[in-house]
Structure formats: structure tokens, C-alpha cells
Amino acid sequence: MAKKFSALVESTMSHEAIDRAKQRTQVLRDEMPLNELRQARGLSQKALAAVLHVEQPAIAKMERRTDMYISTLRSHIEAMGGALEIVAKFPEGSVKIKSFGATELA
Structure with a gap:
């Protein structure tokens, strides 16, 4: 048995x-990298592309990037159902940066 x-x-x-x-x-x-996060959320590149109103290859390209606009990353995270927070960490403690406005999903 x-x-x-x-x-x-x-x-x-x-x-x-x-x-x-x-x-x-x-x-x-x-x-985890963006592609693993997407997979952990149970989303395909095609499904995420539909939410973001882009083609699937754009998602593949975005997931390979090492540098991108914060607004692009925020849109990607929000399309997966999350919220992006930017935190600066110092020896004395952490500070959440609020200078970046949230985007609206269509």
C-alpha cells in the first residue's frame, strides 16, 4: 500500500x-519572476493578454524584460488580480512610496 x-x-x-x-x-x-507569478495565479499568457488588450507575444516579451515602467508592471499585476506596492527598505525600517498613482483597468 x-x-x-x-x-x-x-x-x-x-x-x-x-x-x-x-x-x-x-x-x-x-x-518569483513574473512568469512564475502568472502561472501560480493559474493564468495563461493568452488569458492575461486578453485582460490587458494586447497580443500574447507582448506578454511573453514583458515577462522576459529586466527593466520596465512602473505603470507597465502595475497594469500587469492588477490584471492578475493584485496590487503593486513600492517599498524602500533602509536599515532603520521600510517606507511605502506613494508617488505612483494607480491605473484603471478598462
């Missing part, structure tokens, strides 16, 4: 190793 993966992990991994794996998983969830 097959064993559950969780039971297998608990029987073969130490609690410290399980904790390290959970921490690493959280880091990977907290930081």
Missing part, C-alpha cells in the same frame, strides 16, 4: 530539516 508523502517526510527528515525546507519554500513563494 502506498504511503502518504507527508508520512514519508516525517519518518525520514529531522524536524530541523523540515523547518529549513518550509523556510526555503516561503522564500521561493515570496520572490
